Amino acid sequence: MMKFHLLTALITISLTSIHCFYGIARIGSTEWVDESFEITEERKKFKNATDFRNPPVYSKADIIAKWGEPSKSGTDKVCDYIAYRDGFEWTFIGAAIWIIPIPVLILPTGFDYVKIYFKDEKSVGLTKPHYDTTHAIGYGCGDNSCGFARGRTSDYRYRKQKPTVCLVEKKD
Template sequence: MKTRLLFMFTLFSLTFVNCFYGVARFGSTEWVDESFEITEERKIFKHASDFRNPPVYSKADIIAKWGEPSTSGKEAVCDYIAYRDGFEWNIIGAMIWIIPIPLLILPTGFDYVRIYFKEEKSVGLTTAHYAETHAIGYGCGDNSCGFIRGQTSDYRSRRKKPTVCMVAERPEPQPQPQPHPTGG
């Protein structure tokens, strides 16, 4: 009886911390930094020492320090250059309390450091960060406990961009033709 009570008390107390019992998939997400400083070493940056007035770089500044980018492109209102930063991994594993047990690890592409520009000025960068994307099991978070099944985050929330790049500029409203007054 005492052993059973001790087991129940231990399980109950362990359940009220952030924990998960089940199987989960961890995949690449993007972490955004809108105030950064680049360094001489390729793909290494640091947080801006003055976050209110971070340095602003042009594409030429970054290419001069880091060399030619792996790829470049345009998303919404921003241009970007990207430097390949290793493999992108998908990890499927069991979780017991807070201990992950990897079951399957697969490379699924490449991670990139992307630097975004608006009007030829740097506005932010994104780097790879790994987080849970799908799960099935029982978990306790900050304020609640319960069964979890399915997708825990969607693709759009995992592929982030600097704030100024997320909103497309709206075109100027076109004047509407005015009806002609009818005389009578």
């Protein structure tokens, strides 16, 4: 009987350690960057560029003519941007046992935006909402490793991405 329990425990551990997490985590909004895109007739919807090496280039006027006035606009380092509100930004806090999530708290924490960036009046990329783990405490196994996680799993700079050409600081 003891051998059966030991075998069951070993099988359970090996099966659950493939891709699992035991603990509590916060899942929050991050930004997904796309530097080669095409806009569609439907507002805030994009498709992959047909020719990703030479994607179409848009001006602010092109996009505003097709989608209407943006929710906000501004300048971020060396790029200008226009942003269209894309619903609420949510924060999820929950426990996880193996691959089964157990929601504990779900809160709206602001608004998600689709941002289109411009440099020299030409589109250079966009960011759109994407959700990922931002904080965790527990034990997890991923593709290549297992281990304990405690605290922040990604920092703010990672979560708030920009197109590559917009990351360069202005030189005065």
